[in-house]
Amino acid sequence: MSFQPVVLWSDALLFVLIAVIVGLSLWARRQDALRGAWARVARDRVAMAAATVLAVFVLIGLLDSLHYRARLESPAGATARYAVEVNSALDALLTDLRSRTEKTYSAPLATHLFAREALENSTQREFPRLQHGGAQLGDELSGHEADIAVRVLRGVAGGLVAWLLLMLLVRTATVGSGGTALRTVAMTLLPILLLFGVAISLGGGYHVFGTDKVGQDVLYLSLKSIRTGLLIGTLTTLVMLPAAVALGILAGYVGGWVDDLIQYLYTTLSSIPGVLLIAAAVLMMQVVIDTHPEWFATSAERADARLLALCLILGMTSWTGVARLLRGETLKLRELEFVQAAQAFGVGSFAIMRRHILPNLMHIVLISLVMDFSGLVLAEAVLSYVGVGVDPTTISFGTMINTARMELAREPMVWWSLVAAFSFMFTLVLAANLFADAVRDAFDPRSSA
Amino acid sequence: MLAYIVRRLLYAIPILIGVNLFTFALFFVVNTPDDMARMQLGVKRVTAEAIQKWKAERGYDKPLVWNAAAAGSAALTDTIFFSKSVRMFAGDFGRADDGRDIAREIRDRMGPSLAIALPTFVLGLFVAISFALLLVFFRATALDFSGVVLCVAMMSISGLFYIIGGQWLVSKVWHLVPISGYSGGLDAAKFLILPVLIGVIGGIGSSARWYRTIFLEEIGRDYVRTARAKGLPERVVLFRHVLRNALIPILTGVVVVIPTLFMGSLLTESFFGVPGLGSYTIDAINAQDFAVVRSMVFIGSVLYIVGLLLTDLSYTLADPRVRLQ
Numbered sequence: 001m002s003f004q005p006v007v008l009w010s011d012a013l014l015f016v017l018i019a020v021i022v023g024l025s026l027w028a029r030r031q032d033a034l035r036g037a038w039a040r041v042a043r044d045r046v047a048m049a050a051a052t053v054l055a056v057f058v059l060i061g062l063l064d065s066l067h068y069r070a071r072l073e074s075p076a077g078a079t080a081r082y083a084v085e086v087n088s089a090l091d092a093l094l095t096d097l098r099s100r101t102e103k104t105y106s107a108p109l110a111t112h113l114f115a116r117e118a119l120e121n122s123t124q125r126e127f128p129r130l131q132h133g134g135a136q137l138g139d140e141l142s143g144h145e146a147d148i149a150v151r152v153l154r155g156v157a158g159g160l161v162a163w164l165l166l167m168l169l170v171r172t173a174t175v176g177s178g179g180t181a182l183r184t185v186a187m188t189l190l191p192i193l194l195l196f197g198v199a200i201s202l203g204g205g206y207h208v209f210g211t212d213k214v215g216q217d218v219l220y221l222s223l224k225s226i227r228t229g230l231l232i233g234t235l236t237t238l239v240m241l242p243a244a245v246a247l248g249i250l251a252g253y254v255g256g257w258v259d260d261l262i263q264y265l266y267t268t269l270s271s272i273p274g275v276l277l278i279a280a281a282v283l284m285m286q287v288v289i290d291t292h293p294e295w296f297a298t299s300a301e302r303a304d305a306r307l308l309a310l311c312l313i314l315g316m317t318s319w320t321g322v323a324r325l326l327r328g329e330t331l332k333l334r335e336l337e338f339v340q341a342a343q344a345f346g347v348g349s350f351a352i353m354r355r356h357i358l359p360n361l362m363h364i365v366l367i368s369l370v371m372d373f374s375g376l377v378l379a380e381a382v383l384s385y386v387g388v389g390v391d392p393t394t395i396s397f398g399t400m401i402n403t404a405r406m407e408l409a410r411e412p413m414v415w416w417s418l419v420a421a422f423s424f425m426f427t428l429v430l431a432a433n434l435f436a437d438a439v440r441d442a443f444d445p446r447s448s449a
Numbered sequence: 450m451l452a453y454i455v456r457r458l459l460y461a462i463p464i465l466i467g468v469n470l471f472t473f474a475l476f477f478v479v480n481t482p483d484d485m486a487r488m489q490l491g492v493k494r495v496t497a498e499a500i501q502k503w504k505a506e507r508g509y510d511k512p513l514v515w516n517a518a519a520a521g522s523a524a525l526t527d528t529i530f531f532s533k534s535v536r537m538f539a540g541d542f543g544r545a546d547d548g549r550d551i552a553r554e555i556r557d558r559m560g561p562s563l564a565i566a567l568p569t570f571v572l573g574l575f576v577a578i579s580f581a582l583l584l585v586f587f588r589a590t591a592l593d594f595s596g597v598v599l600c601v602a603m604m605s606i607s608g609l610f611y612i613i614g615g616q617w618l619v620s621k622v623w624h625l626v627p628i629s630g631y632s633g634g635l636d637a638a639k640f641l642i643l644p645v646l647i648g649v650i651g652g653i654g655s656s657a658r659w660y661r662t663i664f665l666e667e668i669g670r671d672y673v674r675t676a677r678a679k680g681l682p683e684r685v686v687l688f689r690h691v692l693r694n695a696l697i698p699i700l701t702g703v704v705v706v707i708p709t710l711f712m713g714s715l716l717t718e719s720f721f722g723v724p725g726l727g728s729y730t731i732d733a734i735n736a737q738d739f740a741v742v743r744s745m746v747f748i749g750s751v752l753y754i755v756g757l758l759l760t761d762l763s764y765t766l767a768d769p770r771v772r773l774q
């Protein structure tokens with residue numbers, strides 16, 4: 001094999017999450033109430049557009065979660081050796097973007113570096129030519145604008161063709177069926193594919209979003225950041241959910257000293273201001289990771305461990321709210337007839353909690369899951385700025401903003417890293433917010449009135 | 450009422466003890482002081498003496514909870530737990546890594562933090578509630594819809610963007626106010642305007658939308674229909690009836706924040722170079738000054754618990770039907 005698959009812990013958890021979602025949606029198809037609620041989401045045009053955008057982000061994030069180590073060149077017959085560097089399927093797709101690094105900053109679509117440098121055979125300091133950006137133009141730079149225009153047009157045409165082909169495929173696959181939902185998805189895919197087309201076509205010859213301090217392509221960095229944002233947004237909720245659900249139901253159903261103890265636990269934890277608790281826990285976790293270098297084989301694994309620990313810590317601070325909600329709802333459910341009937345039939349407490357209480361709380365769990373997502377993505381950037389976020393080597397929106405911030409004082413300003421990070425983040429969070437609203441409206445029994 | 454306050458204060462004690470034990474476990478049990486010393490000194494300079502010196506400087510060279518070598522009550526008091534954690538209840542936070550007294554530093558820095566946080570809070574509350582009332586007044590019209598869209602868009606923007614963008618536009622392009630800095634007295638105004646403004650704008654999106662939901666919930670109630678039926682203009686219905694009845698859910702979310710205003714805002718203060726508690730915390734995090742972070746965690750929890758108590762008391766002011774016993 002020319003590569004060795006690597007499964008990082010976060011990858012494994014992400015795949016578990018996907019499996020759970022697929023399993024749950026298969027189960028939900030058979031439940032009338034759930035199918036009805038999801039049908040309401042599907043009828044909401046804004047929600048479907050947001051879901052399409054989210055799906056594109058998730059697809060990029062998933063591609064970025066298939067990790068491998070490339071095989072190194074070695075004589076035939078020798079035992080295979082693999083590179084230390086851990087790459088992902090997305091890296092393989094974007095090899096061009098990843099490998100064409102410049103020396104330092106360059107503006108979007110530029111042909112020259114951003115800073116003057118003393119050239120070898122001249123006494124003046126000039127803007128050196130980029131190695132890759134606009135290399136096809138030759139030295140005279142003839143037709144820079146024309147080249148960009150041609151590439152944009154070609155990209156638009158390519159995107160349009162791709163969209164038409166896709167539509168044709170879908171049309172033949174689902175003749176007759178498909179209502180507003182599919183039409184909305186199609187209309188959302190058009191601008192996305194156009195943007196992709198333009199980005200691919202321009203990216204072949206230029207750095208679409210410029211390059212950063214060490215000359216890396218900013219578009220590549222932005223695409224890589226998506227996985228980190230998605231992981232923080234989903235895994236945090238995933239790791240805290242079991243504890244929050246179990247404790248919330250237990251406190252509400254059992255009552256007595258169990259209730260007191262659990263309430264005490266979450267009141268204590270929630271009375272510590274979130275950022276400070278996170279900061280303290282991350283500082284301590286850093287000490288653990290730094291004093292045990294032997295636990296991690298590669299630097300990717302160490303960064304991954306830190307990402308997971310951050311999710312755990314964020315989860316530790318956010319489970320209290322969900323637990324409180326679930327406890328309150330359980331208190332209400334406990335007094336309802338169907339639970340009392342079950343008690344009268346002699347069903348055990350555990351069975352009641354699992355079979356009668358838990359299914360009636362799922363809408364709260366789902367709503368809090370989607371509502372928390374966007375807040376967590378935003379929190380990641382802030383935490384990385386404060387210095388308690390992801391590992392500095394992990395590419396994320398936070399680390400991008402943090403490094404770009406240093407250059408704001410420069411004249412003229414280096415703005416493209418910031419703008420790229422903020423616009424990717426805005427798109428992701430806006431889509432998540434819109435989708436979350438639709439899910440809440442569809443699942444919250446109070447909102448149907 | 451007084452009995453209620455006293456009882457609530459008594460309830461706070463076990464929670465504070467819990468917070469204290471939790472921070473102690475987090476800072477001294479998860480990692481031994483030796484680990485912290487090794488981390489701070491860096492790999493190159495680690496020797497047994499250096500670690501001992503680092504620990505002795507900070508008073509971390511004692512046993513954790515039980516000093517077997519000491520006699521009498523000193524067995525309990527001459528320990529890390531007593532000197533670092535229990536002493537916090539008395540307001541003694543020890544010294545930071547730079548040798549300064551943390552309690553004194555906190556007192557000095559509270560002023561600048563409040564100078565930003567208080568106007569941001571008051572103005573933000575006023576603007577968000579007014580905006581929400583405006584949207585409710587024009588509910589189910591195009592104005593309401595575009596207002597909600599604006600709110601969702603604004604809450605999807607990172608807080609960092611508001612700060613960086615605001616600094617760039619107002620200070621760098623328009624040259625209206627200095628980018629960052631702080632000074633005492635009336636002079637402070639020119640440094641405070643921008644952070645306060647940014648804080649208010651950054652918060653409008655989520656809070657205005659939240660208030661709008663609360664108001665809309667109230668507006669469906671019977672008393673509103675009665676008020677309209679007796680011929681009150683919509684303006685009076687909104688301001689006199691809906692706003693007052695919506696106070697309880699609003700107070701729940703708002704009052705608890707007031708005491709924590711003392712802590713300042715981490716982001717705003719560090720971007721604008723304000724010497725408040727927020728930037729103090731950030732500096733401590735970056736310098737890995739464990740003593741300061743530990744103290745801030747404790748103070749933050751104390752203020753939060755005070756906030757919860759104030760919330761309950763504020764209910765009695767807002768709603769005469771609420772009796773605390």
